[in-house]
Amino acid sequence: MQKYPMTKEGEQALRDELQQLKSVERPKVIEAIAEAREHGDLKENAEYHAAREQQGFIEGRIQDIEGKLSNAQVIDITSIPHTGKVLFGTTVSIINCDTDEEVQYKIVGDDEADIKNNRISISSPIARALIGKEEGDIVVVQVPAGAVEYEIDQVQHV
Template identity: 75%
Template sequence: MNNRVPMTVGGEKALRQELEQLKTIERPRVIADIADAREHGDLKENAEYHAAREQQGFIEGRIQELEGKLSNCQVIDVTAIPHSGKVIFGTTVSIINIDNDKEQRYQIVGDDEADIKNRKISVNSPIARALIGKEEGDIVAVTTPNGLIEYEIDEVLHI
């Protein structure tokens, strides 16, 4: 079974930075907090100790999650792929709403990288699924909660 998860170069870098931060800064800090809390005596009623242990659990869980994602990721560097005008994972797509001529620009990224505020949409989102495989000039229909919206693909960028 192929469980490789697509990821952009920037997405992989961000996950690796978070993992490094957790391992080198957060983990040692919470271990020190646990040691300090232990010195306060009775662990049964020591709120600082229990809070630090809970935080340690969250940190260890996140470290495992990040290591798993990074071990299963397939990094795709879209800048190394020749431009063909076709929408593929990692490309930045400029689309125009046919009804109101409003232009929008999105980068198609992996699930962990998706951030609508920064115009990064998941490859599994309805709009990305409609765009993948299409080319500049194509019209795509996207089903939204407000009904069907048609977009024209204006430009596909490998940035």
């Protein structure tokens, strides 16, 4: 069975969501189904059908999270010695060699990726190009528009 890398923060976020779903959302939807059943005819009861649909979503998400957690390989970046190389969990500042635009990314697991918060997946083209490189290295990233050169400005083990 394949293991999927995940940061400690990502694991905790999934555990928190799972706890919320099991202890708050699931009982709430069960109560809504029971209340809708009391209204009589279930064939034409929109509240009942909406609650059942919500229950299906919640149960599916619970199974999804439990599956992800069981296959997760949690990596604690603080326990890895600082080598100056780009690794899973590190935060890296890169500069576009053509535009001098600087951007900072944290390399995380697939489920934790959030480009709006500068968290990129370990399987993304940028992360794959950066892994194993050091500060000062030039990396070429293949993007749909072609090749883009970046210089690694700084690597942080945060």
